[in-house]
Amino acid sequence: MKKYKLKLGVTLIEILMAVGFLAMAFIPIMGLLGSSVKITDKDQSNILAMNLCQEKLNTALQFEFGAFNSWLGNELTDIEIASETLVLNLNSATHNGVTYNFKLKVEDREGSFTVASRDFTAESGGDATPVASWKFSAPTKYSYKGLVHRYTMTVEWKDKGKADDKKAIVKNYTLVTFKAKLK
Amino acid sequence: MKRNTKNGSALAIAIVFSVVLLQLALVYSKQVSNTTASTQQIDERVRLQYLADGIAQIALLKFQKFPSDYYYAWDYKTVEATQFNSFTTNADEFKEEAFNNDQDQPSSILSKGGKIKAKLIFMNLETTSAQKWEQEVLTIKTEAKYNNNRGKELTADSVLTVKTERSVIK
Numbered sequence: 128m129k130k131y132k133l134k135l136g137v138t139l140i141e142i143l144m145a146v147g148f149l150a151m152a153f154i155p156i157m158g159l160l161g162s163s164v165k166i167t168d169k170d171q172s173n174i175l176a177m178n179l180c181q182e183k184l185n186t187a188l189q190f191e192f193g194a195f196n197s198w199l200g201n202e203l204t205d206i207e208i209a210s211e212t213l214v215l216n217l218n219s220a221t222h223n224g225v226t227y228n229f230k231l232k233v234e235d236r237e238g239s240f241t242v243a244s245r246d247f248t249a250e251s252g253g254d255a256t257p258v259a260s261w262k263f264s265a266p267t268k269y270s271y272k273g274l275v276h277r278y279t280m281t282v283e284w285k286d287k288g289k290a291d292d293k294k295a296i297v298k299n300y301t302l303v304t305f306k307a308k309l310k
Numbered sequence: 311m312k313r314n315t316k317n318g319s320a321l322a323i324a325i326v327f328s329v330v331l332l333q334l335a336l337v338y339s340k341q342v343s344n345t346t347a348s349t350q351q352i353d354e355r356v357r358l359q360y361l362a363d364g365i366a367q368i369a370l371l372k373f374q375k376f377p378s379d380y381y382y383a384w385d386y387k388t389v390e391a392t393q394f395n396s397f398t399t400n401a402d403e404f405k406e407e408a409f410n411n412d413q414d415q416p417s418s419i420l421s422k423g424g425k426i427k428a429k430l431i432f433m434n435l436e437t438t439s440a441q442k443w444e445q446e447v448l449t450i451k452t453e454a455k456y457n458n459n460r461g462k463e464l465t466a467d468s469v470l471t472v473k474t475e476r477s478v479i480k
Contacts, residue, residue, distance in 0.1 A: 141320040142320055144320075144321055144324070145320045145321050146324070148324040148325055149328055152328035153331070155332070155335065156334075159339050166343075166345075167342065173349055173353070173420055177352065177353055181356060234413075236414075238408075240372050240376065240403055241402055242376050243383070243393055245378075245379070245382040258386060258388065259389050263386070268402075271375075274375075277364075277413060279416075298419045298420075299418070299419050300418045301416045301418065302356065302360045303357075303360060303361060303364070303413075303415065303416040304363055305365070307367040307371035309370060309374060
């Protein structure tokens with residue numbers, strides 16, 4: 128009698144189990160892909176917000192120091208005025224379904240400079256006094272006002288598809304810099 | 311064609327394949343989180359840069375308002391640096407505390423960390439008219455530092471270089 132060698136191949140159960148394993152592996156992968164698309168979308172809108180904020184602030188800084196002075200204290204449409212502070216609600220911009228709102232605040236930044244002056248009265252040689260014998264007065268603080276402006280540019284936006292969602296988080300990004308009244 | 315005759319091999323192949331897929335997915339997710347982290351770093355650096363630039367403006371303003379006091383302190387630096395330092399880096403208006411208030415600190419929902427520490431690093435004459443250049447160049451360097459919520463310290467510098475003219479009234 129011819130003896131048949133039993134050759135076992137891939138059974139149906141094996142195939143089903145293999146397919147099951149693969150399916151189980153795919154579930155988190157698909158979830159991951161979905162969430163990474165969302166993260167990439169958010170990243171894109173964040174980067175765009177930063178770029179737009181910089182662009183608007185750079186534009187504002189191009190104006191000469193006194194450009195905003197005439198508006199300080201005046202009532203203008205769409206402009207909130209506080210004491211020595213100017214708040215401009217700039218035009219909003221929409222990119223890829225996300226609307227970005229901008230607000231520029233220009234305000235006076237008061238301060239003081241600490242300066243120790245050369246004390247000629249304490250020197251005996253006048254202008255000809257050698258450097259090693261120079262005398263200086265104690266440092267004095269000189270207060271200033273209207274010489275430095277603080278620029279605060281704020282951009283606010285909501286994530287894609289959440290513009291009408293009142294509960295959605297309003298994201299914000301703020302840049303602060305100073306502009307001095309230079310010669 | 312040779313048949314696969316080993317019992318259970320399909321299962322083994324499927325498991326290996328699944329592990330490889332999961333590893334790929336993990337690498338991908340790590341890449342995505344790295345992208346988010348680098349976006350946050352860009353955000354932080356931009357905020358630092360603008361603050362550092364602003365401080366350089368204030369430093370230049372001080373020089374323009376008190377040029378003779380600056381020059382005397384600079385010349386006296388060869389004898390003693392105290393006067394010069396009190397005009398520049400040790401002056402209250404250029405220390406970290408001067409910019410530690412809420413109004414001067416930019417904010418962002420993208421990344422929250424500690425407060426930005428900004429200050430003047432130096433304010434030096436690079437060349438003087440006594441040298442062969444016959445030009446005086448003032449260089450102002452400011453710095454803004456920040457420890458982010460991932461424990462990383464980020465720094466941005468601002469360097470402002472201006473040509474100056476020293477006039478002596480006789």
